[in-house]
Amino acid sequence: MQTTDLRLYLITDRMQGGGRALPELVRQALEGGVRTVQLREKDLSGAALFRLADELRRITSDFHARLIINDRLDVALAAEADGVHLGSNSLPVAVVRRLLGREKIIGYSAHAVDEALSAQVDGADFVTFGPVYHTPSKAAYGEPCGIGKLAEAASALAIPVLGLGGISPVNIAETLAANVQGVAVISAILAAADPRGAAASLLKKIEEYVQRT
16 A cells, blocks of 8 residues: 555544535545545444445545445445454454455554554554544543654554544644654544645645655
8 A cells, every 4th residue: 555645544424524425525535635535434334334335435436545444344345445444343453354365455543552563463554543632533542642652653563654633734743753654634624614625734734744854
């Protein structure tokens, strides 16, 4: 997987859109430059999730972008998505890798360095690590890990590490300074009045940081 696809990684939460349709918000994010989308709507039934995944597959294909399905291997296969994103309560990474082969992408949501290292050993292609900052969507995982732990994970792993949790235009440069390959966001794009502009602005900040360093 190209690391440029991971610079700005969009995770969905249709509740953040203020009543706007998620597929349209995703399309706008893609127009703004996002090239990987993780469909993460945990409350949906398998049938409803598949319908949404199928629609997002068509939209992401229009932009030659990646579609990753959270946790649901069956939905990922049915929708011909590019891969799955796993966590501590998912099927083991090694099992999913055996089922998917090397062609599909496996991401892993880690909250500690040793957990991230285990995911790498078991076959994950990249790791989202956090929460770096406080965010309601990750409050159940306890206090934010902070930049220090994020930098430790980025240094320890050979696969890409993405900062996750409370990333915003205000702290994105500080997050990137932890030597991560990108950032994962939800509300910074989906809750924005202009998702297209929000995505483009975040990518511009990433590019400016890369040029400075």
